[in-house]
Amino acid sequence: MKKLIISIFSLLAVNCFFVLPALSATVTLDEIIEKLQNNYRTMNDYQALFNQEAKIKGYPRKQESSGLVYYKKGGKMRWNYDQPEKQEIVTDGTTMWMYTPSLNQVMEAGFSMTNQSRVAHAFLSGMGNIRDDFNISGGEIDVTGIHYRIMLTPKDVTEKVKSLELTVDAKTFYIKRSRMTDIYDNVTVVSLSDFKVNSGISDSLFDFVIPEGVDVVTPQTMQ
Numbered sequence: 001m002k003k004l005i006i007s008i009f010s011l012l013a014v015n016c017f018f019v020l021p022a023l024s025a026t027v028t029l030d031e032i033i034e035k036l037q038n039n040y041r042t043m044n045d046y047q048a049l050f051n052q053e054a055k056i057k058g059y060p061r062k063q064e065s066s067g068l069v070y071y072k073k074g075g076k077m078r079w080n081y082d083q084p085e086k087q088e089i090v091t092d093g094t095t096m097w098m099y100t101p102s103l104n105q106v107m108e109a110g111f112s113m114t115n116q117s118r119v120a121h122a123f124l125s126g127m128g129n130i131r132d133d134f135n136i137s138g139g140e141i142d143v144t145g146i147h148y149r150i151m152l153t154p155k156d157v158t159e160k161v162k163s164l165e166l167t168v169d170a171k172t173f174y175i176k177r178s179r180m181t182d183i184y185d186n187v188t189v190v191s192l193s194d195f196k197v198n199s200g201i202s203d204s205l206f207d208f209v210i211p212e213g214v215d216v217v218t219p220q221t222m223q
Contacts, residue, residue: 027148027170029136029138029150032148032150032168032173033130033131033136033150035173036130037129037130037131043073043197043198044072044073044198045070045071045072045073045197045198045199045200045201046070046071046195046196046197046198046199047068047069047070047071047195047196047199047201048068048069048192048193048194048195048196049066049067049068049069049192049193049194050066050067050068050069050079050190050191050192050193051064051065051066051190051191051193052064052065052066052188052189052190052191053188053189054186054187054188054189055186055187055188056186057184057185057186064083064084065081065083065084066081066082066083067079067080067081067082067083068080068082069192070201070205070206072201072203072205072206074093075091075093075094075111076091076092076093076203076205076206077089077090077091077206078090078091078205078206085100085102086100086101086102087099087100087101088208090206090208091111091206092203092206092207092208093111093206094110094111095108095109095110095111095208096108096109096110096111097208097210099208099210099211099214103215104213104214104215105214105215105216105217106210106211106214106215106216106217107217107218108210108216108217108218109218109219130152132155133154133155133156134152134153134154134155134164135152135153135154135155136150136151136152137150137151137153138150138151146169146170146171147167147168147169147170147176148167148168148169148170149165149166149167149168150165150166150168151163151164151165151166152164152165152166159183160182160183161180161181161182161183162181162182162183162185163180163181164178164179164180165178165179165180166178167179174192174195175192176191176192176193177189177190177191177192178190178192
């Protein structure tokens with residue numbers, strides 16, 4: 001579970017690149033990357049429906065979940081899970097909370113402790129650069145004729161993310177799917193839909209108030 005939580009936050013760096021204007025019929029990899037970078041710089045917030053699949057190495061069954069995700073510049077995120085059970089994962093950019101009502105438990109930690117990817121954190125802070133931080137390959141249209149696929153590999157050998165694969169809609173240039181593989185060969189796939197961009201999401205959405213009477217678990221109590 002701990003590795004799955006870490007993977008979620010690492011993957012968010014990819015998912016905040018999802019809105020791209022239409023390009024010409026002939027698209028180069030450089031054009032795609034340039035649009036990704038420029039759109040991230042101008043995006044203040046978004047919300048979207050998500051479907052997530054996580055495959056933890058050594059476990060035979062994949063974990064599937066779905067819900068609604070919110071993001072706001074400054075590293076603010078909220079994941080409201082509806083399936084397979086209610087759960088909230090929230091960060092205000094400094095602290096991360098994971099609330100599981102069925103366990104009557106909140107896990108609380110510094111956001112930097114949960115975010116295993118320095119590159120991911122840099123993008124969420126608005127300081128990342130795709131070309132500087134990643135080796136880039138792909139850009140070709142896939143066999144279906146409706147998507148581009150791009151592979152990003154962190155240049156920093158100390159990164160715990162092995163690779164990030166983006167599936168970009170060839171017509172709308174939305175990122176429809178992100179696939180992250182970490183150095184432990186755990187794989188997390190997130191598909192996004194029903195995007196709403198720069199709608200003016202309030203900072204208060206990322207303020208988490210710990211419910212009265214729940215158990216609070218911190219890194220210190222887990223040692």
